[in-house]
Amino acid sequence: MFSVALAARVGMLLFTFAQPQRFDYPDSQRYALVARNIAAGLGPIESPTNRTGTDPLYPLLMSPAFALLTDDTSVAFVWTRLLNIGFGMLGLAALLGLARRVAGDAAALAAGAIYSIDPILLFFHGLVLTEIPFIGLLWPAMYFLWRARETGRLRFAAAAGALLGLGALTRSSALPLAVVLPAVIALFRTGREVAGDASRAARWLPTLIAWMALLAVLSPAIVRNHRLLGTFVPVRTGGGATLLESLGPWADGGPGMEKVTWPRVPPDADEAQRDRIYRDAALTWAAEHPRGAVRLAWAKLRRTWSLTLNAPGYTSRLYDVIGWTTVAPVFVAAAAGAWRLRRRAGVALFVLMPALLIALMHLLFVGSVRYRVPAMPGLFILAGVGVAPWIERLLLSKPRTKDAHS
Structure with a gap:
């Protein structure tokens, strides 16, 4: 299944060379502009009057292409699409792991097959946009949240919170999702409860750990935005x-x-x-x-x-x-x-x-x-x-x- 998924995504990458205009979106050019500024040491800014208007992580991941490889945006986009493939494969691994745990092998097999060849999902692997990297962060976080729910192990909760934080830095509109998802696992039985208040505390501890990890990942952006704007902005304006x-x-x-x-x-x-x-x-x-x-x-x-x-x-x-x-x-x-x-x-x-x-x-x-x-x-x-x-x-x-x- 991984071979099929990888081959399909490489095929989409090759298709972008044949029809580059179909994969050129205004947001892609904006990410490239911010990535150039990061590579130049100016930070994740669009312009001197718009210093906090772009989610920073995706341009940051794009910036090594400009810093080390090329000044050509189209070449940098190839680098970024390769990153998309990597994130997409991470998403597949997380989906298979989560589906197997929540629904069994047959459901995981079917879900993975759909993910591998879904045409709309494949198309987005060719776009220099944040959807696929966000999938590669969100669904591993979902997997780790479920593992935290199953086992009560705090390292899973911390990993989930960190990934949700990186997801929010990739796609700031997902910040409410990053806050709510850790709370959801507290509503389910973890299999480690004891009666009374201790049970409730045990259910909420992974949630609190995930929130702490989320805050830790977001903290540099929060501090930077406060320094520039003098107010609380968790990711971007x-x-x-x-x-x-x-x-x-x-x-x-x-x-x-x-x-x-x-x-x-x-x-x-x-x-x-x-x-x-x-x-x-x-x-x-x-x-x-x-x-x-x-x-x-x-x-x-x-x-x-x-x-x-x-x-x-x-x-x-x-x-x-x-x-x-x-x-x-x-x-x-x-x-x-x-x-x-x-x-x-x-x-x-x-x-x-x-x-x-x-x-x-x-x-x-x-x-x-x-x-x-x-x-x-x-x-x-x-x-x-x-x-x-x-x-x-x-x-x-x-x-x-x-x-x-x-």
Whole structure:
């Protein structure tokens, strides 16, 4: 399975050479700009007036290409796509480990097969965006959280918290996820409880350790941002602008920064002050137009969980067929898997938690298939549970022999 997954990802890398324009996104150029500045010793900045507006870890990982190898962005993108492949394979290993522990070998086999060849997931390996690195951090963290839940061993909780912190530095919109996930394991029995208050304390100790590790990883960014802005910013600024993109008369549920009418800001306003002005303007509009905000929330939800792609250039009949033949079966099988786990609701809730939290966040922020991609391994696990009975019958059952009856 690892060989198939690796071959598919290398194939996608080669495809990017044939159609480079299809894999060139504005965010990719922004990450390259920040990576150049890191390589030049300027830190993770876009410009002197936007020093804290980009999640720092992905450009940091890209920066050695500019520091040591090349000044050519296209060559640096090859380096970054190779990193994507590595993170993608880490995600596969974590998915297999987690699926095997929560649902058994057959479900793990099916989930891993879907992950290995899912076309949308493969496509994102070719993009210089944060989705695949985030998968490679989030799902190992999920695995370690489950191990902490099973064993009560604090080293698993610490590893999970550190990975969640790195994930938040890669994708700051996932910070709520990084905070909530360690709390989820406290709601499940760990197998090590004793009666009374000690049991509750034992359940919450791994959560506290994970939170401490999360804070430790985020601390350098928090300190840097406070030094630059004089206020608490856990990862980056820019959330206010994104919120204003999402809420306003120009909003349609999808990306559209170019359509926003920006409020006036003082010439000397720093990044945090601009963010606050934009956020207040967005929330004021939502309070004055509650029906419009609800309509937009529904549009964002539909875009995020659409069977077909929304982005310009990906709305042809071919892409619709790919969506209906690959995404729809996963959703149906995942629903079947959730039904099979109805007596183990905690398991289903755990693997679905990234999807649920991402869905909630994108009721507020713009919606896109892109934003659900990091949550899809959880749905692959549920889909594996849904088809596990057939896998067991076809591949894992052992034929009964005459000796078995003697």
